Amino acid sequence: MQGMSSLQALRDALEQSPNNLSLLLLFGHASLEQLHLEDARESFERVLELDPGHGDAQLGMAKVLLLQGEISGAAVRAERVLQMHPQDAQAHLLLSRVFLAENDRSKALEHFERAAQIDATLSDPALEKELGLTMRDARRASPVPTPEAPPAEAFEEGEPQPEFADDPFDEPPFDWRPETFYPPGDPARSGVTFADVGGMEELKEEIRLKISYPLQYPDLYKAYGRRTGGGILIYGPPGCGKTLMLRAVAGEVPCNYLSVGLHEIFDPYIGSTERNLHQIFETARANAPCVLVFDDLDSLAQDRRHVRESQLRNLVNQFLHELDGMRGENNRVLVIGATNQPWALDPAFRRPGRFDQAVFVPPPDDAARELIIQLLARDKPISNLDASALVAATPGFSGADLKFVFDRAAEMTLSAAIHSGHPAPVNMETLLAVARSHTPSTHAWFEGAREHAQHAAPDTYAHEVRKFLSLGAPTPPQQREP
Ligand SMILES: Nc1ncnc2c1ncn2[C@@H]1O[C@H](COP(=O)(O)OP(=O)(O)OP(=O)(O)O)[C@@H](O)[C@H]1O
Numbered sequence: 001m002q003g004m005s006s007l008q009a010l011r012d013a014l015e016q017s018p019n020n021l022s023l024l025l026l027f028g029h030a031s032l033e034q035l036h037l038e039d040a041r042e043s044f045e046r047v048l049e050l051d052p053g054h055g056d057a058q059l060g061m062a063k064v065l066l067l068q069g070e071i072s073g074a075a076v077r078a079e080r081v082l083q084m085h086p087q088d089a090q091a092h093l094l095l096s097r098v099f100l101a102e103n104d105r106s107k108a109l110e111h112f113e114r115a116a117q118i119d120a121t122l123s124d125p126a127l128e129k130e131l132g133l134t135m136r137d138a139r140r141a142s143p144v145p146t147p148e149a150p151p152a153e154a155f156e157e158g159e160p161q162p163e164f165a166d167d168p169f170d171e172p173p174f175d176w177r178p179e180t181f182y183p184p185g186d187p188a189r190s191g192v193t194f195a196d197v198g199g200m201e202e203l204k205e206e207i208r209l210k211i212s213y214p215l216q217y218p219d220l221y222k223a224y225g226r227r228t229g230g231g232i233l234i235y236g237p238p239g240c241g242k243t244l245m246l247r248a249v250a251g252e253v254p255c256n257y258l259s260v261g262l263h264e265i266f267d268p269y270i271g272s273t274e275r276n277l278h279q280i281f282e283t284a285r286a287n288a289p290c291v292l293v294f295d296d297l298d299s300l301a302q303d304r305r306h307v308r309e310s311q312l313r314n315l316v317n318q319f320l321h322e323l324d325g326m327r328g329e330n331n332r333v334l335v336i337g338a339t340n341q342p343w344a345l346d347p348a349f350r351r352p353g354r355f356d357q358a359v360f361v362p363p364p365d366d367a368a369r370e371l372i373i374q375l376l377a378r379d380k381p382i383s384n385l386d387a388s389a390l391v392a393a394t395p396g397f398s399g400a401d402l403k404f405v406f407d408r409a410a411e412m413t414l415s416a417a418i419h420s421g422h423p424a425p426v427n428m429e430t431l432l433a434v435a436r437s438h439t440p441s442t443h444a445w446f447e448g449a450r451e452h453a454q455h456a457a458p459d460t461y462a463h464e465v466r467k468f469l470s471l472g473a474p475t476p477p478q479q480r481e482p
């Protein structure tokens, strides 16, 4: 058979140049045609490793997944392609098949019609037969792309809750997309990088070790039996750069980035929240390698004992279930959660193994404050900046406190300029005066933490906070002159 011999030829060529994108694609499609699904999957995966946003490889992968019965994985990939290329007829055809497999005939027809309208040369006899509609007729039909409201869930509050099976959501909501999914090179992606974050060197290295280096040196990681991804929990007082750090990860890591906001999870329909969360993890897995980021994790992962509403309890259970599912060798997803209330998290989240690393982000030390001050002063009209004098005047200040000092000083200088009619740069006296009159916002946090650490079970977070407290870093709030 001709296909077989050309497959062998491609295989031989690939042995010579295993990273040749065009060859990999050809081989992937040829294998798919011969229904050598594992070979096809492997080569599309390889292409996506080399170029995670590659539409053709995404589609090829989606076809393989569909044939292997991984319907939601196929859907996620086809949707991804449509996000980048809404006019991709092949992706619409594929989604039509996906919905057919899901017994959603009307959605299947909708995508079939769209495909037909986009590309007049398309034909797909098998699909036409199943839908009972020819492409030609579909072209004449008018498109009706109206997303429906998600269905209300089967179980109500107060009823006994079902245990979570491996995949409890047989009908993922395909209309729903996390809004903050960014492939590499997406112009909307954060341009902040690690260089914009002062301090936190250990955390930066931890993130590189779990996701950047494995992508850079896959063979080395394989040789040492280390896997890509995992989980990191970042905690510490407010304003010390946790959110900034999460944004910097987007600018830093060379892979897909998915950041999750609460509004993307909470849904007025009971039960949909778990489904949304599940869908988010599915999206991350289907687009691996990927970083999945949850800021302000505490609002999502509250201690189940203190949560009355069964909806939130279910969400916590679902979250734990998803994290447990991430341990496999092939889950090349790095989950990073951040919180300033580690004690409010369900203890299950802090147990070793859920997040394999809990990293305490303390208020910046002298060196880190100096860096932050330099960053804040960049591109601002400031005369004779004396960073070390400012460092000395700001012990216990968070990055946000330092930012406040700069903003307030600029405001005062501006106000003076308006009244005097003489614009002048911000000077050191103003900066120092603002710093001296400001009480660092981290003090209150440490008082709360001290309280919680005394009563908490001896787990990682309490230990770290105690260690920091025993070093005597934050001085108690002093009476400061206004
Ligand atoms: N390490 C840092 N390097 C540079 N800027 C910083 C740093 N820490 C804080 N900042 C500045 O302070 C602002 C607030 O920090 P950020 O929002 O990241 O704090 P957070 O730790 O997420 O606080 P919260 O716990 O309240 O969410 C940042 O946008 C940045 O301008």
Ligand SMILES: [Mg+2]
Binding pocket: 242, 243, 244, 295, 296
């Ligand atoms: Mg934050």
